[in-house]
Amino acid sequence: MANEALKLDNVKKNFAGTEIIRGLNLSVAKNERHAVIGPNGAGKSTAYNLITGRYQVSSGKVFLNGEDITNLEPYEVKRKGLSRSFQITNIFPKMSVFENVRCSLLWAMGYKYSFWKLVGNQTALNEDAEKIIEELNLKNRRDTLAGVLSYAEQRALEIGITIAGGSEVILLDEPTAGMSVSETEYIVGLIRKVTEGKTLLVVEHDMGVVFDLADRISVLVYGEIIATGTPTEVKENQAVQEAYLGAAMEEH
Amino acid sequence: MQKSVFTSALPWIFAAAILIVLPFIFTGGGSITIMNQIGITIVLAMSYNMLLGQGGMLSFGHAVYMGIGGFVAVHVMNIVENEYLWLPLPFLPLVGGLVGLGFATIVGSFSTRKAGTVFAMISLGIGELIAACCIIITVFFGGEEGISGDRTMAPPTFGIEFISQKEVYFLIAFWVLLSIFVMYLFTQTPVGKMANAVRDNPERAEFVGYSQRWVRYVSFCGAGFFAGVAGALFAINYEILTEQNLNTVMSFQVLLATYIGGVGFFLGPVFGAILFTILQTVIGLQTDLWALYTGIVFVLMVMFLPTGLTGLFAMHLIPLQLGRLGMLIKPYAKIFVPGLAFVVGAIALIELINHVRHHAEEQFMTLFWIEFDTTSFLPWALFLIMVAVGFYVSRAFAKEVAEAWGEATFVEGERR
Amino acid sequence: MDLFIINVIDGLIYGLLLFMLSSGLTLIFSMMGVLNLSHAAFYMLGAYLAYQISVYTGFWVGLIVAPILVTILGAAVERYGLRRVHQYGHVPELIFTFGLFFVIEELVQYIWGRSMVNYNSPESLDFIAFNLAGGSIPAYKVFMLLVSVGIFLALYYVLARTRVGMIIQAALSYPKTVEALGHNVPLVFMGVFGVGTGLAGLAGVIAGPSLTTFPGMAFLLGSIVFVCVVVGGLGSLFGAFVASLLIGWLQTFAASYNIGAADILIAFGYEYPKDVYYHPWRDLWTLTLPQIGPILPYILLILVLVFRPNGLFGKRET
Numbered sequence: 001m002a003n004e005a006l007k008l009d010n011v012k013k014n015f016a017g018t019e020i021i022r023g024l025n026l027s028v029a030k031n032e033r034h035a036v037i038g039p040n041g042a043g044k045s046t047a048y049n050l051i052t053g054r055y056q057v058s059s060g061k062v063f064l065n066g067e068d069i070t071n072l073e074p075y076e077v078k079r080k081g082l083s084r085s086f087q088i089t090n091i092f093p094k095m096s097v098f099e100n101v102r103c104s105l106l107w108a109m110g111y112k113y114s115f116w117k118l119v120g121n122q123t124a125l126n127e128d129a130e131k132i133i134e135e136l137n138l139k140n141r142r143d144t145l146a147g148v149l150s151y152a153e154q155r156a157l158e159i160g161i162t163i164a165g166g167s168e169v170i171l172l173d174e175p176t177a178g179m180s181v182s183e184t185e186y187i188v189g190l191i192r193k194v195t196e197g198k199t200l201l202v203v204e205h206d207m208g209v210v211f212d213l214a215d216r217i218s219v220l221v222y223g224e225i226i227a228t229g230t231p232t233e234v235k236e237n238q239a240v241q242e243a244y245l246g247a248a249m250e251e252h
Numbered sequence: 253m254q255k256s257v258f259t260s261a262l263p264w265i266f267a268a269a270i271l272i273v274l275p276f277i278f279t280g281g282g283s284i285t286i287m288n289q290i291g292i293t294i295v296l297a298m299s300y301n302m303l304l305g306q307g308g309m310l311s312f313g314h315a316v317y318m319g320i321g322g323f324v325a326v327h328v329m330n331i332v333e334n335e336y337l338w339l340p341l342p343f344l345p346l347v348g349g350l351v352g353l354g355f356a357t358i359v360g361s362f363s364t365r366k367a368g369t370v371f372a373m374i375s376l377g378i379g380e381l382i383a384a385c386c387i388i389i390t391v392f393f394g395g396e397e398g399i400s401g402d403r404t405m406a407p408p409t410f411g412i413e414f415i416s417q418k419e420v421y422f423l424i425a426f427w428v429l430l431s432i433f434v435m436y437l438f439t440q441t442p443v444g445k446m447a448n449a450v451r452d453n454p455e456r457a458e459f460v461g462y463s464q465r466w467v468r469y470v471s472f473c474g475a476g477f478f479a480g481v482a483g484a485l486f487a488i489n490y491e492i493l494t495e496q497n498l499n500t501v502m503s504f505q506v507l508l509a510t511y512i513g514g515v516g517f518f519l520g521p522v523f524g525a526i527l528f529t530i531l532q533t534v535i536g537l538q539t540d541l542w543a544l545y546t547g548i549v550f551v552l553m554v555m556f557l558p559t560g561l562t563g564l565f566a567m568h569l570i571p572l573q574l575g576r577l578g579m580l581i582k583p584y585a586k587i588f589v590p591g592l593a594f595v596v597g598a599i600a601l602i603e604l605i606n607h608v609r610h611h612a613e614e615q616f617m618t619l620f621w622i623e624f625d626t627t628s629f630l631p632w633a634l635f636l637i638m639v640a641v642g643f644y645v646s647r648a649f650a651k652e653v654a655e656a657w658g659e660a661t662f663v664e665g666e667r668r
Numbered sequence: 669m670d671l672f673i674i675n676v677i678d679g680l681i682y683g684l685l686l687f688m689l690s691s692g693l694t695l696i697f698s699m700m701g702v703l704n705l706s707h708a709a710f711y712m713l714g715a716y717l718a719y720q721i722s723v724y725t726g727f728w729v730g731l732i733v734a735p736i737l738v739t740i741l742g743a744a745v746e747r748y749g750l751r752r753v754h755q756y757g758h759v760p761e762l763i764f765t766f767g768l769f770f771v772i773e774e775l776v777q778y779i780w781g782r783s784m785v786n787y788n789s790p791e792s793l794d795f796i797a798f799n800l801a802g803g804s805i806p807a808y809k810v811f812m813l814l815v816s817v818g819i820f821l822a823l824y825y826v827l828a829r830t831r832v833g834m835i836i837q838a839a840l841s842y843p844k845t846v847e848a849l850g851h852n853v854p855l856v857f858m859g860v861f862g863v864g865t866g867l868a869g870l871a872g873v874i875a876g877p878s879l880t881t882f883p884g885m886a887f888l889l890g891s892i893v894f895v896c897v898v899v900g901g902l903g904s905l906f907g908a909f910v911a912s913l914l915i916g917w918l919q920t921f922a923a924s925y926n927i928g929a930a931d932i933l934i935a936f937g938y939e940y941p942k943d944v945y946y947h948p949w950r951d952l953w954t955l956t957l958p959q960i961g962p963i964l965p966y967i968l969l970i971l972v973l974v975f976r977p978n979g980l981f982g983k984r985e986t
Contacts (some may be wrong), residue, residue, distance in 0.1 A: 052459065074458040084459060092452040094516075103449045107461030111442035113470055118440045161460060312705075312766065346778060362974045369703050372762055373898045374973055380891045381966040388959055389951045494974045500887075504770060511763065544774035551767040555749060558756045 004066065005030045005169050005199040006051070006082070011060035013043075013050055013223075020046050022223040024060070028169075034199045035210045038220035039243075044203045045087055047220065048173055052084050053077045064169065079107065083167035087174045087203075089154045091161060093147030097138050100146050101160050102129040108165025129164075135194055136160045137186070152183040156190060163194045170195055172202040176209055188213060211235075219243070264433060271425040275418055282533075284417045291424040291528045292485045295431045297521035297528075299478030299511045304507075305515035306439060307471040308451030309364070312505050313379025314479060319498025320382070321348035321480025322357050325487035329401035341406040341414050345427050345484040352480020356473045364468035367454065386495035392511055398494030401487065405596050409461060414488070424485050431478050432522070439518060447471045495636045505532075508550050514560025523561055541606060545599075571660040582658040583649065590645035596620070597638025604631065673800060675920050681809055683916020684816035690896040690908040691823060691891070692864030698903040699839055699860045701758060702750065705765040707868050708890025709772035713957035714738045714869030715876030715885065716780055719787035727790035732874055738869025744864030750861070751854065769886070777883045784882035812874050819867065827905075836860065892919075895965040899972045901982020910979065915965050922961030929955035 006028040013021040021043050028034045036044055049055040049065045051062055053074040062070045064080050072080070092100050102125065109125055111117065119125065133142055136156045141149060146157055155175065163170060175191060176184045188209055191200070204210045210217060218228040219240050227237045234240055275284055296318055303309040325348040331337045339347070363374040366624060386393040393399070403420075404413050414420055438444045446467045450457045454464040487493055496502065505528070513524020528546075536542045571577045600619055607617045616623055624631050693707050717737050718730035744767065753764045789808040796804045827833040835856060839846040847853040872885075879885065896915055900907025930953050934940060941947040972979060 034516040054455075073463065074455075075461050075463050078459055086456075090453065090456045090459075092449050092456065094452050095448055099445065099448070103445055103457075104460040106442045106446060113443045113446075113462075113466055115438060115441045115443045115470060115474070117442060118437065119442055119445055120440055161456070165461070304759075308759070310762055362970075365977055368758060369697075369762065369902065370898070370973065370977060373703070373894060374970065376891065377898075377966045377969040377973075381970070384963040384966070388955065391951050500856070501770075501890075504766065506761065506765070541774075541778065541857055544771070544778055547767060547771040547774050551764065551771055553758055554764045554767055555752050558753075558760055570774060602778075609779075610781065615828070 003029050004063070005032070006201065007063040007066075008047075008051070009061040009063065011047075011050055011062060012058045013046060013055065014058045020223055021050065024038070024220075024225060025216055025225065026225060026228075028199060028201055030199055031197065032204070033195070033213055033215045035214035035217045036201065036203045037205075037207070037210055037218050038215060042220045043223045044220055046223075048084060048171055048203065051077075051171065052082065075107075075203035078167070081167050082169045082171065083162045083165065085158050085162040085173055085175060087177060089151075091146045091154060092158055093145065095146060095182060096143045097133060097146055097149070097157060098129060098142045100157055101132050101136075101164055102126070104161040104164035105129055105132075105187075132160050132164055136190065141177070152179060152186065155179065155183075155187060159187070159190060159194065163198075167198075168244055169199045172200065172204075174203055174205060176204065176206050184209065264429070267432075268429055271429060272422075274355035274425075274563075275421050284421050286487050286529060286533050288421055288424050289416065289533065290526050291421075291428045292482050292489060293509055293525035293529050294428055294522050295485060296506055297480055297513065298432060298435055299475045299482065300506050300510045301515055301518075301521045302435060302438070302447075302471055302475040304510060305517070305520065306444070306451065307367075307447045307468055308454075309367055309468060309472065311375040311503070312372055312500065312507070313375040313377075313382075313503050313504035313540035314475070315498045315500075316379050316382045317352040317356060317476045317479035318465025318486065318506075319493065319502070321352040321483030322487040322493045322497060323399065323483075324348065324351040325484035326399050326401040326491070326493055327392075329403060329406065330399075331489065332407075333402055333405035338407060338634055340409040341488060341511055342409055342423055342426070342487060344406075345481045347482040348487065349421030349477045350473075352483065353473055353477040354400070354474020355480075360469045360472040360476070360666075364472050365465050367464075367468065376500070379498075379503055383499040386498070393495065396495065397554045398497075399490055400492040403488050403491055420489055423488065427481060427485055431481055435474075435478060436518065443467060443470045450459035508546060511550065512553060512560055514564075514566075516559055517562040517566065520560055527561070539603065541602065544602075552578045571657075574660070576660040580653075581654055583653040587646050587649040587653055590642045590649065592642075593638045594642025594646055597635045597642055601629070601635045601639060604635065675804070675924055676807070676917070677800075677805060677813075679917035679920035680913065681813050681816070681916075682920055683913035684813065684820065685871055685875055686807040686820055686889075686893060686896050686916055687909055687912035688816060689868050689893040690900070690912050692867035693893060694900075694903060694905050694908045695836070695860050695896050696864040697897065698905075699836065700750075700754075700771055700857055702761045702765065703894070703897070703902070704861070705762060705863070705890075705894070706745075706768040706772060707765075707865065708886040708893055709769045710738050710742055710778075710865040711868040711875070711889060712776060712886035712929075713741065713772060714755030714872030715787065715881045716785070717778055718876060719780075719785050722787065725787075727788075727877075734837045734873050735866050735870040738872075739862045739866030742865025742869075743858050745865070746858045746861035747940070751857075752938075769890070773883060773886055776886075779809055780883075782883055784880050787881040789877040808878060812878065815874050819870065823867075841843075849919075849954065862874055871942040883916060892965050895969045899965075899969055901979025904979065904981040907979055915968070918964050918968070922964055923958050925957055927952065927957045 004027050006026070008024050008026040011021060011024040012019060024043075024047060026036075029151060036047070038044055046055065047214070050057050051069075053069075053072050053076065056071050060070070061068060064082050067080065069077055069080055069082070072193070092103065095103070102119065105125055105128055106119075109122075109128070111119075111122075111125075112226075133139055136159070138153060138156060138160070141153060146154065149157065159175060162172065171189065176187050179187060184206065191202075192214065200213075202210075202213065204213075214231060216229060217231055217234045218225050219237075220226075221243045226243060227234055227240050229237065274287060278284070278287065287521045296314070299317075300311070300314045303311050303314065328337070328339065328344060328347050332339050359378055363371055363378070387395060398617050404415050406414070412419055414423065439447075446457060446462050447470070448465045449460075450462070457464050457467065483493075483497075486497065509524045509528035510521045511524065512528055513522065514520030531546065532542065535545065545623075553560070559566070568577065568580075571580060603619055604617070607614075607644075611617075615627055616625055689707060689711055693704060696704050696707075697701065714734050718727075718734035719735055721730035749768070750761065750764065753760050789811075793811055794808045797809050798805055825833075827837055835846060835851055839851075839856065841854070846856075875889075876885075879889075892915060897908050899915070900909070900911035930940060931951040933953065941953060947953060
């Protein structure tokens with residue numbers, strides 16, 4: 001299917017003989033907002049790590065826009081146009097917000113390993129970085145070290161680093177984890193704004209966010225997708241009710 | 253936002269002016285020699301900081317790149333002397349640099365795969381290997397005597413033959429400024445910025461499209477180049493290189509000078525190199541225990557002041573901006589007296605014991621310009637009291653300093 | 669053939685000595701993630717302390733007391749030094765132990781002077797244990813062998829059969845989990861660091877008389893020990909064991925077979941230059957195996973790290 005931005009074909013992963021991902025099939029259409037939900041330990045973060053080359057898959061294939069990207073290095077995956085965020089904030093703590101964003105733009109804007117150009121003189125680069133900071137609402141924190149930002153600001157920067165450079169496919173890993181209601185609203189609004197016209201795959205625990213944001217939802221339980229569909233379909237799916245929503249309801 | 257060319261050039265013009273004026277201010281016999289040594293150490297320490305401070309690579313064998321650059325520079329000097337090659341002396345550092353770069357491209361191709369412990373161990377292994385080779389490959393390294401040359405035999409540059417130390421000073425000063433300038437420009441390039449990013453978070457750097465290995469490799473090669481420049485400057489200044497210039501002890505001294513200055517700051521190593529060289533040459537003349545003192549100071553600094561001297565200054569910018577620097581003067585003054593008593597007492601005690609153990613045949617010794625009898629009871633008692641009281645009192649005052657510091661830097665609602 | 673057997677025994681003794689250091693180093697690394705670069709300095713400290721004690725009370729008291737003193741010192745270094753530096757991260761920790769190495773080395777020279785001290789094996793072991801086809805093995809070497817093997821067995825017993833050993837083994841693989849289970853990890857750290865350095869001290873005590881006790885002894889052995897743990901694979905005790913023996917034999921054999929590069933070159937049909945000391949390839953022509961013996965470990969290190977970056981038996985990423 002030419003319309004597929006991201007496709008996982010029977011991806012499996014063993015850790016020391018235990019199968020954590022047991023044949024994952026997932027297909028995300030272009031410009032779709034796709035959410036993956038599932039209980040803790042279902043393998044959501046592992047799936048992300050397999051897609052982005054952080055872990056090697058045991059078997060199966062990963063395709064990006066029809067191109068095989070299985071087991072490429074993380075930087076190669078990024079160069080092919082897939083970018084991800086992390087569940088645990090993963091930024092450059094001893095650099096300013098501006099430098100964080102600018103570094104994330106460098107490769108995408110073709111600077112590679114050049115040591116003969118001065119970043120200060122690259123007008124387009126600096127303008128783009130400023131634009132992203134403005135979108136993130138971090139303008140007044142531009143020159144603050146990323147390590148001393150508040151948690152919500154760091155999460156915003158995390159998303160900024162991910163979307164900088166205009167990757168076509170964006171993978172977000174629990175972008176609102178550990179946030180207050182107002183902070184969540186801010187982040188969701190931000191995600192909506194910055195992923196406009198892009199393909200989004202998001203792992204999220206907050207069902208409100210998921211049903212609000214996603215066009216389609218996949219439910220991952222014990223390393224397998226047990227259902228995929230629109231929010232309404234998933235809500236009404238019997239297996240999902242039992243495996244996930246039921247359990248989640250009991251918890252609350 | 254764009255600063256004018258003149259404003260950004262101003263610090264460099266200022267630095268150049270200082271470098272030109274210095275030899276006319278410090279005209280004493282040894283001062284130019286010391287300044288030359290400082291210049292060489294600055295280039296070496298700055299290049300080391302490209303690795304450790306900006307790239308997050310801890311090397312225990314950085315002296316190797318300087319040493320190899322220096323050895324080749326001496327060989328080239330000899331070739332020029334025999335007139336097989338025409339090369340004016342000011343260009344020799346470029347040769348040294350290219351040699352350092354060449355060696356770094358080879359070693360870096362396998363050592364920069366990982367940072368951290370593995371990188372450190374490879375650097376140590378390479379350092380030991382090359383130091384051991386000094387004895388074996390005598391054609392190149394000259395065995396234990398090393399190899400020597402004569403800088404004055406190069407073709408004159410505008411009539412200058414570099415016979416006097418002062419002429420050499422200007423050559424070194426030129427290369428110091430040029431090296432710092434180029435290294436500064438490097439920090440402003442895409443790969444220089446990414447070096448910081450890889451240092452901070454190598455994994456995330458990969459997820460923004462850069463291979464951490466290649467980013468490290470570029471920095472590593474750059475550091476090798478400038479270490480080689482320092483080596484050639486050393487060759488020009490001393491006209492001899494031996495195994496001692498590239499062994500692990502030398503590498504340790506590079507680390508020491510850089511760390512004392514402050515690895516987190518671009519110009520930190522400059523201050524480190526100045527202080528280290530002055531301590532080495534001045535204190536080294538006064539006592540044969542100088543290595544022990546520097547070692548102890550270094551270990552204490554790693555424990556209590558990991559940001560180095562520059563970091564200490566930078567810390568004080570916060571109370572300065574808040575206009576509260578005055579709050580610190582009193583507690584600092586209070587701790588200074590007992591602190592000084594403790595340090596002086598401890599040094600005196602160490603020197604006294606050393607004297608009694610290894611020079612017992614001489615009854616009198618001179619310390620801090622005072623001669624006294626080592627067999628009498630009085631100096632022992634005095635020094636012991638200084639150490640004990642000094643330690644106790646300064647520890648009590650340290651609490652006050654900490655409190656005053658907390659007050660002077662307190663900002664409401666800021667995460668620190 | 670006789671020389672061969674004697675070399676096997678000598679290499680084994682040397683290798684086990686290396687293992688006494690590399691095992692402690694590996695334990696410390698596995699637990700704390702710190703490669704203790706001052707490890708060999710504690711080895712030297714053991715030898716010097718034992719020497720000082722033996723001056724007053726004889727060898728055997730030193731054998732017991734010196735390692736205990738080194739253990740206490742090591743634990744104190746962990747408690748008051750390393751634990752503080754730990755908060756700044758791994759690189760400062762490495763720098764700290766590197767600096768400590770030089771401080772201890774300078775301290776030893778400060779206290780005992782710059783020349784070697786007269787630390788000897790006890791008279792009761794001054795006899796030849798047995799003759800082996802022309803060569804003789806002194807009793808002290810047999811004693812060294814026995815102590816090393818004894819330590820090896822004791823270490824194995826503690827790690828494999830006791831509760832403390834279980835905690836340590838668990839902490840090798842899952843340090844965070846062990847902490848979460850409520851064990852006093854800082855105390856375990858201090859203990860492991862103390863025991864690790866104590867082992868190095870013991871190695872120094874028994875090696876001092878046979879390898880001479882002088883200020884350069886730490887440097888001489890230290891870098892070889894790092895080669896052992898890195899070649900074996902950081903964090904792998906078995907790897908450290910194999911690499912220690914390998915390097916022990918490598919160095920012993922290299923030192924005793926006087927094969928020159930000239931022999932090989934002549935065998936390949938090259939002619940020995942008449943005036944070899946002015947020949948441009950003089951270093952190659954005069955090169956002998958004992959000469960390159962000291963650098964063989966480093967060549968091995970570089971080769972291993974190039975082709976197997978995690979070492980021969982290492983699994984852990986560093």
